[in-house]
Amino acid sequence: MYTETQIISNSNDELVVNVGPQHPATHGVLHLVITLQGETIKKVEPHLGYIHRSIEKMCESLTYRQFIYASSRMDYLSAHINNHACALAVEKGMQIEVPQRAQYIRVIMDELTRIASHELWWGAMAMDLGAFTPFFYAFREREKITDIMEETCGARLTMNYMVPGGVMTDIHPDFQKKVKEFIELFKSKIDEYDELVTGNIIFQNRTKGVGYLSKADAISYGCTGAVARGSGVSCDIRKLYPYDIYDKVVFDEILETEGDSFARYMVRMREMRESVKIIEQLIDNIPEGEHQAKTKAVLKLPKGDFYTRVETARGELGVYIVSEGATTPYRIKFRSPGFSNLSALDQMARGGKIGDLMATMGTLDLVIPDIDR
Amino acid sequence: MTNEAIKEFVSNALPSATFDESGEFFTIQIEAVQWRPLARLLHSAPYNFDYLFCLTCVDWKTHFTNVYHLTSTDHRRAIVVKAKVDRNDPLIETVSDIWKTAEFHEREVFDLFGVRFKNHPDLRRLILTDDFEGYPLRKDFEDAVNMIKL
Amino acid sequence: MYSLHAITDSIQNWLSVRFSPLWVLIIESLIVIVLAIALFAVLGLVLVWLERKVAAHMQIRLGPNRLGPAGIFQTSADTLKLILKEGLTPDGADKLLFNFAPFIVMIVAMLALAPIAFANGFQIWDVNIGVLYVSAVSSLSVIGILIAGWASNNKYSLLGAMRSGAQIVSYELSAGLSILTIVVLTGSLQISDIVHAQQNGWWLFKGHIPVIIAFVIFLIAATAETNRAPFDLAEAESELTAGFHTEYSGMKFALFFLAEYINIFIVCAIGATLFLGGWMPFHIGDWTQFNHVMDYIPSSIWFFGKTFFLIFLIMWFRWTFPRLRVDQLLTLEWKYLLPISLFNLLLVTVIAIMNWHF
Numbered sequence: 001m002y003t004e005t006q007i008i009s010n011s012n013d014e015l016v017v018n019v020g021p022q023h024p025a026t027h028g029v030l031h032l033v034i035t036l037q038g039e040t041i042k043k044v045e046p047h048l049g050y051i052h053r054s055i056e057k058m059c060e061s062l063t064y065r066q067f068i069y070a071s072s073r074m075d076y077l078s079a080h081i082n083n084h085a086c087a088l089a090v091e092k093g094m095q096i097e098v099p100q101r102a103q104y105i106r107v108i109m110d111e112l113t114r115i116a117s118h119e120l121w122w123g124a125m126a127m128d129l130g131a132f133t134p135f136f137y138a139f140r141e142r143e144k145i146t147d148i149m150e151e152t153c154g155a156r157l158t159m160n161y162m163v164p165g166g167v168m169t170d171i172h173p174d175f176q177k178k179v180k181e182f183i184e185l186f187k188s189k190i191d192e193y194d195e196l197v198t199g200n201i202i203f204q205n206r207t208k209g210v211g212y213l214s215k216a217d218a219i220s221y222g223c224t225g226a227v228a229r230g231s232g233v234s235c236d237i238r239k240l241y242p243y244d245i246y247d248k249v250v251f252d253e254i255l256e257t258e259g260d261s262f263a264r265y266m267v268r269m270r271e272m273r274e275s276v277k278i279i280e281q282l283i284d285n286i287p288e289g290e291h292q293a294k295t296k297a298v299l300k301l302p303k304g305d306f307y308t309r310v311e312t313a314r315g316e317l318g319v320y321i322v323s324e325g326a327t328t329p330y331r332i333k334f335r336s337p338g339f340s341n342l343s344a345l346d347q348m349a350r351g352g353k354i355g356d357l358m359a360t361m362g363t364l365d366l367v368i369p370d371i372d373r
Numbered sequence: 374m375t376n377e378a379i380k381e382f383v384s385n386a387l388p389s390a391t392f393d394e395s396g397e398f399f400t401i402q403i404e405a406v407q408w409r410p411l412a413r414l415l416h417s418a419p420y421n422f423d424y425l426f427c428l429t430c431v432d433w434k435t436h437f438t439n440v441y442h443l444t445s446t447d448h449r450r451a452i453v454v455k456a457k458v459d460r461n462d463p464l465i466e467t468v469s470d471i472w473k474t475a476e477f478h479e480r481e482v483f484d485l486f487g488v489r490f491k492n493h494p495d496l497r498r499l500i501l502t503d504d505f506e507g508y509p510l511r512k513d514f515e516d517a518v519n520m521i522k523l
Numbered sequence: 524m525y526s527l528h529a530i531t532d533s534i535q536n537w538l539s540v541r542f543s544p545l546w547v548l549i550i551e552s553l554i555v556i557v558l559a560i561a562l563f564a565v566l567g568l569v570l571v572w573l574e575r576k577v578a579a580h581m582q583i584r585l586g587p588n589r590l591g592p593a594g595i596f597q598t599s600a601d602t603l604k605l606i607l608k609e610g611l612t613p614d615g616a617d618k619l620l621f622n623f624a625p626f627i628v629m630i631v632a633m634l635a636l637a638p639i640a641f642a643n644g645f646q647i648w649d650v651n652i653g654v655l656y657v658s659a660v661s662s663l664s665v666i667g668i669l670i671a672g673w674a675s676n677n678k679y680s681l682l683g684a685m686r687s688g689a690q691i692v693s694y695e696l697s698a699g700l701s702i703l704t705i706v707v708l709t710g711s712l713q714i715s716d717i718v719h720a721q722q723n724g725w726w727l728f729k730g731h732i733p734v735i736i737a738f739v740i741f742l743i744a745a746t747a748e749t750n751r752a753p754f755d756l757a758e759a760e761s762e763l764t765a766g767f768h769t770e771y772s773g774m775k776f777a778l779f780f781l782a783e784y785i786n787i788f789i790v791c792a793i794g795a796t797l798f799l800g801g802w803m804p805f806h807i808g809d810w811t812q813f814n815h816v817m818d819y820i821p822s823s824i825w826f827f828g829k830t831f832f833l834i835f836l837i838m839w840f841r842w843t844f845p846r847l848r849v850d851q852l853l854t855l856e857w858k859y860l861l862p863i864s865l866f867n868l869l870l871v872t873v874i875a876i877m878n879w880h881f
Contacts, residue, residue, distance in 0.1 A: 017678050025761040039682070039849055049500035054485075057510055092397075128761045130752055130846025136582035196843075202753055203845045219423050219446055222474030233446065240449065304396055307427070307442065307453075318427050320440070331510075333429040335442075340426075343477035354682070354762050355848040372500060 013037060021050045025128050025358045028368030032345075032357075039353045044346045052372040059332040064090050064164060064299040067329065071319075072158035074334060075370035077117040078313040080149075081110050083162035088243055089308040089319040090164040093301035099290045102166035103244040108179065108282050109149075109161065110310075111275040115186070116145040117313035118268050118275075125265065125362035126197050129206050129355075134197050141189050144182045148175065164299060166292030179283050183276055190272060198269060207262040211348040211360030214259055221344035224337050225315025226271065227364060230264035232257040237311040249281050264363035300327055314338055314365050338370040379420065379452065386414055398442070400453045405439070408456040409466040412441075415454070416471050421445045422452065425468070428478035430486045432512045436460050437488060441468075458488055467493040485510040527823075528644035555647055559636060563785060568598040570784040570834065577838045608773035613676060616770065620674035625771065625778035627667035632785040635660045638714050639792050642802050642823035646715065653714035654706060657793055658699050661748070664786065665691040668750075668757060671779070672767040683766025686849055687757030691748055693856040698744035700864035701737040704871040705797040708734070714796060721800035723808050731879070733870040738798045740864050745790035746837055747852070749783060753844035756852060787834055795829035802826040 015036040021029040029050035035043040055074060059067040068086040072079035084106055091098060098106075123138030146156040151172040153161040161167050197203050213223070218231035228235045236253040238246040254270045256263035301323035309318045315337030322331040341364050349357045376392075376399045383390050387407050393400040403411060415422040427442035437458040444451045458465050467490040469476035479490045480499040487508035490496055498505065507514050534554075538547045572587065572595060579586025587594030612621055638653035640646040650656055665688055672684020706712055708730055709720045720726075726734055747754040758766035768779045795801060802822035806814045847855070873879075 015678060017682075023764060039686075047499075049502070052500045054509055126845060130755065130759065130761060131844060132578070133582050133842050136584065140583060197845070200845065202847055202851075205851055206845060206848055217473070220473040222425055222472065222478075224426075305440075307397060316426065318442070320427060320429060320442075322431050331431045333427065333440075335427040335429075339477065339481075340474050343474050347473075353848055353850060355756075355759070355846070358761050 014042060019357075025361060026368070027124060027366060030342075030366060030368050030371070034349075034354075034357065036354070041349050041352055041354065041357055044349045044357065046342055046345065048372050050372065051369050053369075055373045056332050056334060059329060061328055063327050064301060064329070067332065068162055068164075069158075069160045071334065072160055073369060074336060074373055075312060075314060075317070075338070075367050076157055077120055077367055078113050079158045080113040080161060081310055081312040082317060083160065084110060084244075085308055085310040085312075085317050085319045087162040087164050088310065089306050089321050090299060090301065092308055093304075093306045093321065093323060094164065094295070094299060096165045096293050096295060098166055098244070099293055100245075100287045101289045102291050102293070104282050104286045105167050105171055105291065106162070107244050107246065107249070108279055108286075109153075109159075109167075111278050112145050112148065112179070113159075114275050114313045115272055116142050118272050119145075121268060121313070121362075121365045122193060122197070125365075126203075128358045128362035129203060131197065131200075131203070134193070137189075137193065137196065141182075141186055144185065148178050148182065151175065151178070163292065165295040166290070168292075170291045171286075176283055176286070179279065183279055183283070186272075187276060190269070190276075194269070198265075204262065206355065206359050207260065207265055207363070208258075209260050209262075210352060210356045211261045211264075211363065212259050213344055213348050215257075217344065217347055218259070221347065222340040223315070223344055224340065225311070225313070225365075226254075226264050226267040227315065227341045227344070229254055229267045230256050230363070231259035235316065237309050237316050241309060243308075243310060245282075249278050251278050261359050261363040268365070298327055300325060301329070309335075312337060314367065314370065315341060334373055336370045336373060338364075338366050338368075339373075342366060342371055382420070383411065383414075387411060396453075398451050398453045400455060402455045402457070405456050405458045405465040408439070408454070409468065411454065412468045412471055415443060415452075420450075421447050423447075423472075425472035425474055425478075426451075428475055428482065430458075430482045430488055430510075432460075432486065432510065434460075434512055437463055437486065439465055439482070439488065463488040464491060465489075466491045469493055484508075487511065527642050531644060559633065559647070562636075563633065563781070566788055567781040567784050568602065570788065571598045571601075571780075573831075573834070574784075574838055577835065578842050581839070581842045602777060605777040606774050610773035610775050611770075613770050615676035617674040617676070620670050621770075622775070624667050624671035624674060625775045625782075627670065628664050628782040629778045629785075631660060631664040631667060632782045632789065634663075635789045636785070639789070640714050640718055640796065640801055641826055642821070645823070649713065649715050652712045654702055654712045654717070654793075654797070657789070658695070658702060661786070661789065662691065662695045664782070667782075668767050671771070675767070675770040677770050679763040679765070679769045680767050683757045683759065683763045683769070686759075687750060687767060689849075690750070690754065690756060690852060693853060694744045694747040694754075694860075697740050697856060697860040697864045698748060700861075700868050701741040701744065702793070702797060704730070704734060704737040704868055707868070707871050707875050710875075714801070718796060718801040718803050721803045721806075723806055725798065725800040725803070725805070727798045730871065731874065733867050733874065734798065736863065736867050737871070738794070740860055740867070741794055741798070742833070742836065743860065745794060746840055747856075749786045749790055749837075751783075751787065751837060752841040753846050754852060755841075755846060756849055759846060761846075787837060788830065791830045791833035791837065792826075794833050795826065799829045799833075800825075801829075 017034050017036055019032040019034055020026040021031040031047040033045045034041055055070050059070055068083050071082040071086045075082055119138040119142045123135035126134035149159055150156050152175055153159040213231050215231045215233055218228045218233045224235050232255055234253060239253045251274045254267045256267050303323055303325045305322045307318060307320045309316050317337055318335030320333040321329050324330040348360050376394055380392055383401055391402045422443040422445045424444040424446050426444055429440050431438045437460055439456045439458055441454040456465060467479055469479055479493055482488050483490060483496055484498045484500050485508055538550055576586045587597035590596040590600055612618055635657050637648040638650050638656055668687045669684045672680040705726055708726060709717045727738055750757045768776055802825050804817040804820055804825050
């Protein structure tokens with residue numbers, strides 16, 4: 001991966017620094033080779049693969065019931081939404097009708113996961129900029145969500161709650177009560193987050209005008225999620241290609257047009273409020289009924305290829321299944337949001353300072369297992 | 374913008390292209406050498422397929438198929454292009470100058486399938502180490518240590 | 524008012540009766556050295572513990588709470604661990620300078636302690652240029668940091684050291700200028716004179732708004748000079764992993780760590796002495812009754828109380844604010860703080876000449 005010239009400084013006063021694979025700001029084992037001139041960044045080159053497990057290859061020998069759980073290990077912060085994408089792909093191929101109750105539960109869980117993921121991002125982002133306290137504030141509320149998850153799904157991080165045709169078990173009797181309690185608490189806490197970080201003058205100086213990504217570039221780099229929406233590209237899958245009951249709930253797609261780190265930050269902050277809105281609409285109206293459709297014991301997708309997409313906390317997750325009619329997929333491709341978003345990092349960081357790189361990387365919300373798969 | 378219109382539009386430029394409307398997306402099937410002219414055509418007006426949201430490869434044991442999922446952000450319409458690539462000499466032209474995201478995705482496909490992309494600016498292994506031998510997502514890839522046959 | 528003069532004088536007399544003047548000097552120096560090192564050790568341990576507790580309570584957690592009451596012995600245990608750890612020296616490092624740098628930083632921190640008045644009549648060296656001496660000596664610590672960064676032969680260290688150099692040299696200016704405002708008002712560089720000048724009220728209250736501005740600037744500059752967040756660019760853990768001390772481990776790292784906290788103590792002690800009256804109790808003009816009551820609180824408590832209040836402020840900054848970027852840091856100093864301090868100094872000079880202060 002290295003050549004001698006990469007390690008030694010170049011002759012024209014340039015300094016090549018390896019950021020990572022063990023570095024506090026890369027949130028995992030991402031390895032960036034950055035070329036510096038003084039403090040100014042000339043080039044950023046990501047090196048991947050430190051946590052590559054070849055999940056796509058593994059899935060080729062897993063059945064359609066099993067492969068869903070491999071996807072929890074990609075973007076572990078929105079494991080539930082990954083599972084959702086896989087379940088949707090199988091349901092689309094098998095044409096399984098999912099009961100209403102399961103759809104409601106799925107969407108509520110998705111939004112809870114989204115809030116949990118954004119909260120962790122918010123804390124980590126502030127930490128990238130040198131403020132430690134927000135991290136603990138974020139975890140305080142995130143813990144409430146993981147408690148709710150634990151009660152219903154039995155797990156806190158990799159929920160594995162989805163099965164083709166619905167959800168694995170019915171919700172816990174306390175679920176609705178706890179979620180409502182959390183929503184009430186969380187509404188006041190978002191304002192606290194805004195007070196602590198968003199309004200801070202140093203924070204605004206560090207993020208405004210930093211890591212600029214134009215709308216055309218965001219499209220060309222295939223960015224999705226908050227990265228693209230921060231540049232004014234409308235790309236919310238929940239709005240554009242609604243799945244489950246997203247077409248029945250009222251919420252706004254958050255768009256900011258500045259394209260800088262602060263815009264991406266604001267998109268996520270406002271998205272949390274939208275998620276709260278979605279949950280509020282659904283939590284009291286979960287219909288009675290089955291939580292799982294009757295499915296055959298062995299699932300076989302018909303021959304053909306199926307592409308489903310969902311909006312994870314990081315952007316569009318695409319699951320592309322090529323089936324030969326067997327019990328296992330012939331080929332699976334996970335189009336992960338982080339991978340495309342990362343490819344735009346070089347464009348965004350060039351010309352900035354080292355500190356800007358961290359601010360930009362923070363707003364990309366990179367989860368390395370999601371990029372490496 | 375209907376399937377028929379796209380069909381006519383593509384047929385005019387590439388008479389040998391075949392179409393498949395059975396799946397979810399409208400699919401164009403072409404040979405590897407035809408890909409780059411078609412890509413330029415699709416990216417420009419009137420359809421403006423400016424958003425390459427998925428690029429991958431499928432190993433069919435006899436040949437490879439490079440699958441490109443494209444969307445037009447203006448028309449909100451997705452199509453799929455499947456380019457057939459020779460398995461013995463996998464070579465296809467890059468589109469990384471048309472869609473910048475392709476640079477990364479093509480490196481990944483090169484890394485895991487061994488498909489070479491002509492004129493790619495920086496075609497190196499992205500995920501695996503430089504001295505890794507073989508292409509793990511090919512169907513005939515064997516790894517005695519790490520792979521368990523079920 | 525309590526005074527420690529009686530104790531120090533009695534030791535002096537007791538020694539001079541029995542020994543020749545040279546021996547008196549040597550013995551007194553030894554006592555001072557022992558006291559200074561003891562103070563260092565205790566201060567280091569207490570400040571690290573305090574920082575962890577303050578941080579914990581701001582971050583809704585408890586902090587160290589296992590070793591001793593409220594975890595007070597946690598830092599001692601950590602120090603023991605650091606002493607026992609192997610002190611690695613990287614292969615490519617300049618061995619002499621690499622091992623020397625932590626000591627420079629430490630010695631500078633120790634030197635700056637000399638003229639500080641800890642209590643009424645308890646001062647190691649009441650030199651007539653006390654304030655000048657402190658600001659001169661404390662700016663030497665940048666040399667230690669630069670040497671550490673350069674000798675480590677590590678790019679992160681080098682970047683951190685260069686940042687630190689630019690930062691300390693810049694902020695030295697506004698720190699110096701805000702100190703000068705008090706010197707102008709007092710008319711003396713001697714610490715004891717400055718403290719006595721605040722007999723009828725602290726400068727912060729006597730000197731109108733310009734002194735308050737100087738105090739705020741001093742606090743900002745002091746935070747920057749001690750390389751603490753939001754100005755901790757020399758370490759900047761999310762950017763440069765650990766900045767100039769990336770390659771240091773064991774006791775050599777502990778020396779940097781200790782020196783950082785001693786430096787915080789020193790700048791806060793200077794701030795407390797100049798603006799908040801040092802060991803001088805809280806006096807209001809000619810309210811003799813009130814002043815007399817205040818005098819019952821020992822002067823050392825006043826001094827440490829004020830110093831730790833300022834230390835708490837600086838810790839509060841650290842656990843609240845994000846870090847500045849390197850160019851913003853320099854912009855803040857050269858475009859805002861320096862012009863303001865210069866103008867402020869002018870105002871204070873006018874106040875001093877016209878005798879408008881209380």
